[in-house]
Amino acid sequence: MNPRAALRSAGALSVTGLMLLLAACSGSSSSDEGTDASALTQANTFGTVSSSLDVLKWNFPAEPNTLDPTTTGGYAGTTIVASTCDSLTYQTADFEIKPHLATPTQVSPTKVTLDINTDATFWDGKPVTPADVIYSLEKSASPTAYYNFAFTYVKDMKQTGAHQVTVTFTQPDELFVKELSSNVGTVWEKAYAEKAGDKYGTAEGGIMCSGPLELSDWTPGQSITLTKNPDYWDPTFEAQSDEIDISFVADSSAVTQGLLSGDLDGASNLAASTIDSLSDTDAGTLVSGQTITQTYLALTNPGGRTGSTDLRKAIFGSLDRDTIASSIYQGAAEGAYTAIPSDYWESDATDIYEPAYESYEADRNLSTEDAKALVEKSGYDGETLTLAYAAGDATVQLMAQYLQQQMATIGVDLKLKSLQTAAYSNVLYSSEARKDIDFVIFDNYGYTLDPVESLAFFFGTGQVFNFTDWDDAAVQKGIAKLRTTFDTTKRVTEFVKLQDAWETELPLTTIVVPRALTFVGDGIGGVTTSAAANLQPSLALIGAE
Structure with a gap:
């Protein structure tokens, strides 16, 4: 499915205007x-x-804030964790879920057993036990954990055999098992973590896991070094490099230079602005892979300057997403028009999703005149609104500048705020840091092909990315119902009915679904180039071609 809206003759910043913006920025x-x-x-x-x-x-463009699986975020952190700390399951490069540290069995709608692989050991030689699994899952379910939405309906987790854990639920939950290949199902050593306390996952406290790569060194602000675990228990993911030196250079130009010179063997999560320089070179190959990734424009504060739905509809509806995808992203993205776009859809239910999606796509193609009328109706009186975005990514910078110019055409004053990694991370995870911000551009990296995941993450009460504390009783009840429904057709039919609530209120919207851009240096092989790289021990698979 690849819906395309006709370009609007009197709508958003024209293609010509956008190309002039691109030219001005690139010289x-x-x-x-x-x-x-x-x-x-x-x-x-x-x-x-x-x-x-x-x-x-x-290279990754941003350094993780921690390697504690419960609070690490972003592509680098989750990918490094996936290669050092085994999860109960993993996903193939094509997003197929497979058993890993354990074999999950859905015994009934309200019971799952986890049979732990008896060969699994931690780096210190100790076996992975049910106590370690339960400890890790309980930590991931804690109120401060980023991914605790997966445990909403968990009743208890108990050891039920020498190598078995049983999870029971207060109601059926079709989502839980699907999440076990992500940080939700990551396991680490209980005794080590308890001794490390609050320092666990930091450069000082380290980690203790069972993965194919061990954390050898972490120099904050500079690099992380991983080394091969010589006693790794699973030959499928035996490390193909003795040492991996990971840098965190955000500047797209600097990364490009490092790749072309051979100073870097490869890089993940590259910006689309690197395509021209990296698409035709003897230094390696730029690969475009599948994602469950969305680039969002989200409100960051409840009420206030952006409290009017008419204002939000004007802003979100005036963006020419297809032109952003084709011009700013150079075709390495697809325009998207709903909060939960097509990259999340189950492939066998496209015929249910598509008609509803197309209606929202039509609604989000406002002419400049219609958008201006909504701005006037909203009561907006010229206040300056602030948009935050991550520094260093030239593609995101271009998009922010496009948004600023486009808002000006409909009468909205938008100030841009470029933030370095630490400050940007604070905006995403701290409501205090967002108090003077109105919008933020950010990427969401999905973990499973099921939109229910994203609903829980963005619209669940108290969830990390529910920036505006949006709480609709009917939606909360609807999410609970969706999670009880194992039948895909029935679940998707209910989802389509439910989505009008958030698509009317618009606490956030997807701008594009970007492709995963990975540069693989000459002589390098075994690289997972889809976004499933953070759902498997992908770094361990990279070796000499």
């Missing part, structure tokens, strides 16, 4: 045509491994 002529992402290698894995590497040099 190139507006007539220059960049490489279209459709010309890139399209794959979820790239290259095979013929031998191991002594040292692999890899």
Whole structure:
């Protein structure tokens, strides 16, 4: 499914205007045509491994705040955790769920058993026990954990055998098992974590896990070094590099230079602004992979300056998402028009999702005149609104500048605020840091092909990314009902009925669904190039081609 809206003759900033913006930012002529992402290698894995590497040099654009699975966020943190700390299940590069540290069995709608692999050991040689699994799951269910939505209906978790844990639920929950390949199902050693206390997951406190790569060194603000676990229990994910040196350079130009010079062997989560420089080089291959990723424009405060739904409808409805995808992202994204877009859909239910989606797509294609009328109706009187975004990513910077110009065309004054990694992370995870911010651009990395996940994450009461504390009783009841429904057709039919609530209130909207851009250096293979890289021990698979 690839819906495309017709370009609006009197709507958003024109294609010509957008190209002039791109030219002004890049210093190139507006007539220059960049490489279209459709010309890139399209794959979820790239290259095979013929031998191991002594040292692999890899880059992510942002350093994780912690390696504690309960509170790490962002692509780098979750990918590093997935390669050091085994999860109960994992996902293939094509998002198929497989048993890993344990084999889950849905015994009944309200009972799941987890049979732990008896070969699994931690780095210190101790076996992975039911006590470790229960401890880890309980930590992930705690009120401060980022992913506790997965445990909403968990009643208890008990050891029911020498190598078995049984989870029971207060009501049926179709989502729980699907989440076990993410940080939700990550397991770490209870005794080590209890001794480390609040320092667990930090550079000082370290971690103790069972994965194929061990945390060897962490120099905050600079790099993380992982080394091969020589006694890893699962040959499927045996490390193919003896050492992996991970850098965290955010600046797209600097990363590009490192890749072209060979100082870096590869990089994940690249910005679309790197496509022209990296798409045709002997230094390696730029690969475009599948994602469950959305780039959002979200409100960050309840009520206040953005409290009017008419104002939000005007702003969200005036964005030419398809032009953003084709021009700013150079085709490495698809315009998206709902909070839960098509990359989350189950493939066997597209015919149910699609008609409803198309109606929202039509509603979000406002002309400039219609958007201006809504702004006037909203009572907006010229207050300056502030948009926060992450510094260093040239693509996001261009989009922020486009949003600023587009808001000006409908009479809304938008101030841009570029934030370095730590400050940006604070905005995402701290309501205090958001008090002077009205909007934020951020990416969500989904964990499973089921929109119910995102509903719980964004609209669940008290959840981390429910920035505006949006709480609709009917939606909460609806989410609970969806999670009880194991039948895909029935669940999706109910989802389509329910989504009008948040699509009317608009606490956030998706702008685009970006592709995963990964650069694989010449001579490197075994790279997972889809967004499933953070749902499996993907870094361990990378070696010499």
